[in-house]
Amino acid sequence: EPEVTQTPSHQVTQMGQEVILRCVPISNHLYFYWYRQILGQKVEFLVSFYNNEISEKSEIFDDQFSVERPDGSNFTLKIRSTKLEDSAMYFCASSWESGSEQYFGPGTRLTVT
Amino acid sequence: GDSVTQMEGPVTLSEEAFLTINCTYTATGYPSLFWYVQYPGEGLQLLLKATKADDKGSNKGFEATYRKETTSFHLEKGSVQVSDSAVYFCALKYGSQGNLIFGKGTKLSVKP
Numbered sequence: 001e002p003e004v005t006q007t008p009s010h011q012v013t014q015m016g017q018e019v020i021l022r023c024v025p026i027s028n029h030l031y032f033y034w035y036r037q038i039l040g041q042k043v044e045f046l047v048s049f050y051n052n053e054i055s056e057k058s059e060i061f062d063d064q065f066s067v068e069r070p071d072g073s074n075f076t077l078k079i080r081s082t083k084l085e086d087s088a089m090y091f092c093a094s095s096w097e098s099g100s101e102q103y104f105g106p107g108t109r110l111t112v113t
Numbered sequence: 114g115d116s117v118t119q120m121e122g123p124v125t126l127s128e129e130a131f132l133t134i135n136c137t138y139t140a141t142g143y144p145s146l147f148w149y150v151q152y153p154g155e156g157l158q159l160l161l162k163a164t165k166a167d168d169k170g171s172n173k174g175f176e177a178t179y180r181k182e183t184t185s186f187h188l189e190k191g192s193v194q195v196s197d198s199a200v201y202f203c204a205l206k207y208g209s210q211g212n213l214i215f216g217k218g219t220k221l222s223v224k225p
């Protein structure tokens with residue numbers, strides 16, 4: 001069964017460094033998402049992406065964040081200058097249509113020290 | 114704004130016990146409601162959903178009924194198994210919009 005994959009599973013970085021989290025969505029899906037969950041808190045929507053542009057974003061998704069689909073398979077989340085409060089589990093998801101079921105990856109745990 | 118509140122975990126049960134995980138929501142409109150499950154090392158998987166009031170979603174022995182009058186979508190299972198040990202997330206979404214609004218998740222541990 002097709003699945004969403006994410007790499008790495010765990011990333012440790014120093015404050016101020018740039019990180020790129022990678023996701024490979026399901027191949028025929030057209031909509032892509034990033035969510036995050038800070039430890040002990042809710043899973044929060046960050047951004048959705050369709051047709052090579054952002055379709056929705058939350059207040060969390062400020063200028064420090066960017067997303068890209070650099071080729072036909074990868075979908076990346078970049079954090080330009082990480083802060084301690086960016087430490088969280090980041091989930092990627094994809095769906096065929098905007099309103100259809102979203103399929104999630106296993107997550108990348110980002111630890112900023 | 115819209116939000117989802119789940120009962121705090123962790124929940125520990127013996128095999129074959131009855132499970133209830135409470136979920137209530139606050140919404141300005143009429144969202145669809147979902148339960149997602151995350152098994153260790155895996156992504157969130159859709160467990161069941163309901164798109165309108167009084168709908169019952171069901172899957173793998175789990176059930177949840179969309180109760181508009183109490184703004185609730187409690188997850189139930191009559192007899193849990195060790196393999197049900199996972200984190201369960203309640204969520205809502207509007208129609209064709211993309212983003213899901215999640216609760217914090219409830220960790221369930223089932224002991225043999």
